[in-house]
Amino acid sequence: MAALLARQGHEVLIYDEFAAPEPVGSGLVIQPVGQAVLAKIGVLDQAIALGTPIRRMIGGTGAARRVLDVTYDPSGTRYGLGIHRASLFETLLSAARAAGATLHPVHAALSTDSGYIDFAHHRGGPFDLIVDAAGAGSPLTPLKARALPFGAVWATVPWPDETDLPTDVLSQRYENASKMAGVLPIGCLPGSSQPLAAIFWSLKTATYERWRASPLSNWKMQAATLWPTFAPFLEKLEGHSDLTMARYRHGTLFRPIAPGLARIGDAAHQASPQLGQGANMALLDALALAEAVARQPVGHALAAYVRSRRTHMATCQMLSRFLTPLYQSDHWLPPLLRDRLFAPLTSVPPAPRILARLVSGDLVRPIRG
Numbered sequence: 001m002a003a004l005l006a007r008q009g010h011e012v013l014i015y016d017e018f019a020a021p022e023p024v025g026s027g028l029v030i031q032p033v034g035q036a037v038l039a040k041i042g043v044l045d046q047a048i049a050l051g052t053p054i055r056r057m058i059g060g061t062g063a064a065r066r067v068l069d070v071t072y073d074p075s076g077t078r079y080g081l082g083i084h085r086a087s088l089f090e091t092l093l094s095a096a097r098a099a100g101a102t103l104h105p106v107h108a109a110l111s112t113d114s115g116y117i118d119f120a121h122h123r124g125g126p127f128d129l130i131v132d133a134a135g136a137g138s139p140l141t142p143l144k145a146r147a148l149p150f151g152a153v154w155a156t157v158p159w160p161d162e163t164d165l166p167t168d169v170l171s172q173r174y175e176n177a178s179k180m181a182g183v184l185p186i187g188c189l190p191g192s193s194q195p196l197a198a199i200f201w202s203l204k205t206a207t208y209e210r211w212r213a214s215p216l217s218n219w220k221m222q223a224a225t226l227w228p229t230f231a232p233f234l235e236k237l238e239g240h241s242d243l244t245m246a247r248y249r250h251g252t253l254f255r256p257i258a259p260g261l262a263r264i265g266d267a268a269h270q271a272s273p274q275l276g277q278g279a280n281m282a283l284l285d286a287l288a289l290a291e292a293v294a295r296q297p298v299g300h301a302l303a304a305y306v307r308s309r310r311t312h313m314a315t316c317q318m319l320s321r322f323l324t325p326l327y328q329s330d331h332w333l334p335p336l337l338r339d340r341l342f343a344p345l346t347s348v349p350p351a352p353r354i355l356a357r358l359v360s361g362d363l364v365r366p367i368r369g
């Protein structure tokens with residue numbers, strides 16, 4: 001957002017609460033739709049150099065039955081880009097800085113008021129436009145998202161030598177929908193040539209403290225029993241704090257604007273990452289808002305931004321809400337439907353093509369108008 005607006009000639013100030021940009025969090029997939037935005041910002045080649053292509057998503061149950069199998073594009077032209085958050089962040093921040101935006105760390109926004117932003121000890125502004133990109137915990141958004149019962153513990157680990165998992169596949173293993181382990185190849189961190197994997201293990205948020213209190217070796221054994229292929233990815237984990245609990249929420253602001261203020265990304269809509277669209281939607285929001293601002297005065301641009309993103313955003317949110325219980329729930333029915341009904345159907349044309357478009361993020365037009 002900062003890079004795009006600064007290139008239009010606007011003076012852009014980025015406030016962030018962190019003390020310094022550093023590698024936090026784990027990996028994610030930038031889908032073809034998000035890659036198109038990175039290309040518009042001019043950083044796609046940089047992101048591709050750090051990330052790694054994900055050509056297929058495969059998930060199976062303990063009985064070795066394949067229940068998820070999506071190939072992005074048989075010709076190999078389109079793929080997801082597995083990338084560490086820090087690599088994506090550094091890529092975008094360098095573009096924003098190169099375009100003339102300035103970063104002001106240690107600035108936790110508390111509230112906004114008539115074009116001003118209030119921080120702990122001072123007030124910034126006045127601004128023609130405030131963009132709330134402060135994510136799921138933004139204090140500036142009225143969005144009240146519903147906490148989902150399941151989240152996941154995530155870790156970034158070196159890609160082990162002793163695995164035969166393909167490096168261009170997001171691989172998952174399930175037991176019903178109450179257990180899920182996954183391995184996502186995510187390329188390297190900036191300045192390193194060590195290939196990495198983001199690994200995840202589905203966990204009910206209510207059981208997190210119990211999980212932390214029991215020896216990590218117990219969990220490693222449980223995970224390796226569910227999916228022996230997972231074991232080499234767990235070897236470098238020494239303690240519970242090597243894994244981060246991610247809590248998932250669901251919620252949508254259908255009017256993410258107010259006079260002089262627009263919300264983008266998780267500040268406007270949140271979903272569990274089953275469909276892998278959150279960061280991509282944040283990128284699309286940024287592009288849609290920047291394009292709207294380029295065409296008209298801010299007052300009209302905000303309404304145009306909302307209109308241009310409404311259908312795609314609502315579709316992704318709805319599909320994500322529908323898909324999540326198939327992969328994360330205690331109930332017996334959703335995984336039964338997944339395994340016995342949806343899995344066989346997904347191999348019948350045109351389902352593979354529709355599924356590929358769904359995960360690519362462009363089943364419906366991402367930005368209208």
Ligand SMILES: Cc1cc2nc3c(=O)[nH]c(=O)nc-3n(C[C@H](O)[C@H](O)[C@H](O)COP(=O)(O)OP(=O)(O)OC[C@H]3O[C@@H](n4cnc5c(N)ncnc54)[C@H](O)[C@@H]3O)c2cc1C
Pocket residue numbers: 015016017018027028029030107108109110133134135136137138139154246247264265266267273276277278279280281282
């Ligand atoms: C475990 C997990 C896996 C995921 N996998 C995928 C995936 O594969 N593909 C995908 O597209 N999405 C994925 N997502 C979703 C994706 O991470 C989010 O949708 C995306 O990061 C949202 O981007 P954002 O810029 O809105 O917010 P964030 O990435 O949360 O960034 C918010 C920024 O605002 C700053 N900030 C916060 N509060 C304040 C404040 N008060 N004042 C100033 N600054 C503040 C933060 O420091 C941060 O820099 C995943 C999410 C999780 C939890």
